[in-house]
Amino acid sequence: MSTVIEQPVEARLVAAAPRMPNIPATLHYDRRDPFAVRMTFPAPATLENVEVCWTFSRELLIAGMHEPEGHGDVRVRPYGYDRTVLEFHAPEGTAVIHVRSGELRRFLEATGELVPVGLEHLHLDLDHDLAELLRGTR
Template identity: 40%
Template sequence: MSVVEQYARAHLVSDAVIPEDAAVPVMLRYDSDDDPRSVRVALPGPHEWTVARSLLEQGLRAPTASGDVRVWPCGRVQAVVEFHSAQGVSVVQFESKALLRFLRRTYMATAPVSH
């Protein structure tokens, strides 16, 4: 069982009643037994999204989207993840390094062990 969890500070812009551009802790979680191709992104409150791990990785280099999730680079050091739902839109701006560090840890956790 390989579980990787990491908190990342992010700026959140949302249709919900949240102070504009507030820095919030976002939980990034990967569980290879649950779904080896996906990660979970837990925003403050009851908001949790399942995102393809490859979508996050691709979105660090170029704009990409899948279903209700869009990811794109924002300058050289930030990335934006946009979540759409019936309740509204949440836009989360991360430091790219935080996402890269998390993704690297998920790939290391599932790397084949050589003897």
Template identity: 40%
Template sequence: MPKIANTTAVADSRPTLPTSRVGGGVHDASVFPAKNPTIIQLFSLGVENVSTVLDHVVLGRLVLSTIRAVTMYVTVRYQDDDPLAVRMFFPARYALDSEDGGEVVEWAFSRSLLAAGIDAPAGLGDVQIRPVPGDYIIVELSSPDGAAVVVFERQELQTFLWASYQVVGQGQEVIDGDRAIAEVLKDTT
């Protein structure tokens, strides 16, 4: 399976997103967007394991060149059991490995990075976020497989961020240390 170094070098002219280092899941990010973020309560069989998930489907534009972009629906997710992180799910058809059936492309980064990037350039690593004139936000994603630039409307991401603060307030995030260590160890095996 060949990997593509950038978003413009695809043989069939389809744009692609670099593969995330976060494991993908089964999630359809191509559903029609809702006006407001959707809060879902996920219940396990045990009484103690209740999780609140905030999903917000937004319109994003994957930039192909200075004059060309492709529009797609992106699901932005916040979960109270992972309170420091925000996840973005991009449609599988834009993944680098989509020729093999590909999975949804999932990127995870800190909620504080998203908050900072709405007002000023933020991020030094694989995810960089910055506002641009016209009330838009640019999210740049890079990995060893390639890079992508996705443009969102500022209001959509602000609405999501505000709703996430209703689930877990800013500065109120609590981390379960044992769970975090278990997750890290799970990812390395």
């Protein structure tokens, strides 16, 4: 069984430059980092014309589909019948995108099959993570 889930989604850019009404994005989940979701945007959709990847908690995405969540760089809220708004705040500006909630639900269901919500801690390799953290400190 694969430890990684990648799902392309179509995001509708609401605010930010360059103006692109629809942009492809990719949602990424890795069982080795069970609390995190990554969303990657291609270079043409960014101000710097380089691929940009945002990492945020799976819990934020789940909760934000039902009510506004987030107080930092990433915020999520429901919008209308089947849209979810994701806001990405950076020093260069704010990008606001709409994604079909059904696409997000399908992605989250797949992540839940790989690592059930509430059991993320069982997939952490704390010994490896500690060794990585301490490497080179001698």
